[in-house]
Amino acid sequence: MTTGYHPLVKRLLDGELSLAELPPELRVEGEEALRLVGAADRTPVALSSALEERVMATVRRHAASPGNRAWRWLNTPRDVELRLRVRPWTVWAGALAAAAALALLLGRPAPEPVPGAQARGGTRDSVLVRFVLYAPGARRVAVAGTFNQWDRGAAPLVPAGSGVWTTTLALPVGKHQYAFVVDGARWVADPGAPAVDDGFGRRNSVVAVSALGAHL
């Protein structure tokens, strides 16, 4: 039965020691270990020249499928024309409601994160959705998602005081995945919204936008 390599020989294989730095009694074992890793095949592997055409043929077929076209349409950024007809009193009522909501949030006993996505209005194709995050100590916050190609700089939130950050975006009708980006690097799922696994160990929040508003 072969025993394992001496810890110093393993450090040799890791590149942390040279053969000359091993004690003389370990040099033979070290040479044997180097023969082992030296047998590693580092020659490049070339795949079939037909692979590219196979991938593109599949990709074209997927792109042409109705479901994929719809998904792509939902995710394609486009200019949204907003035609909001408002009366002056609605502006004041809106401002008062926002102030009341903020006061309610700040009056909470514990600094719980504030759920994002509240619908306000918009056009037939888009709905205004308000994103709110409680992030005391953050220097900047943005929201990135499928609606802006996960661009971390496209939709910054503005500080509303006491650690609350907010912004309002016009989102096209459909289901969107998103996350907040704190200080340009840290991805934070919306604690107030349902989340899905993105397939790579991270959580994306989800908001569904219909002509009637946004639904978490």
Next chain:
Amino acid sequence: MGLEGEATDAEVVRAVLAGDVERYAVLVRRYRDRYARYASRMLGSRDVAEDAVQDALVRAFDRLADCREPDKFAGWLFLILRNRCFAERRRRQRTERSLDSTDEMFAAPDRPDGEYEQVERAHALQQALQHLTPEQREVFVLKHMEGLAYEEIAGVTGATVASLKMRMHRAYDRLRELMKEHL
């Protein structure tokens, strides 16, 4: 061709998402061979590796809208391929396909000096790798075949350097046992 070569991954990703499906071929050409060696060594077969790379590229296209950081498309694609390789290993273990039957494996490299012993040893190592756990095999492949440092491996796999070293050191011991007649 020049323009294609100059376009960044992020530019190509955004063009594809905007509807220019044909631009995806730029990414296919750019990455089709980059991860081929990793997939081949992980799966023990170039044919199986080719299927894995093809599936990963198609899956990346299907999920392109989920790519949060298009300028890091390469790393994102690697994660998809890595998941695909691990899933393939699990599938093969479930179907009890013998990992010894890797005669389909690529030939051992030609050595300039043509030493039979070295060619045999390379072939033996390739077979021995298939007896490691997928995690041990991966760290060996990335370090000793792809030439990555532990810190770089930690960056692409999400594991800590300490746990990677532990896996690797166990792999060294296991490989020594498996290769004792060839060393």
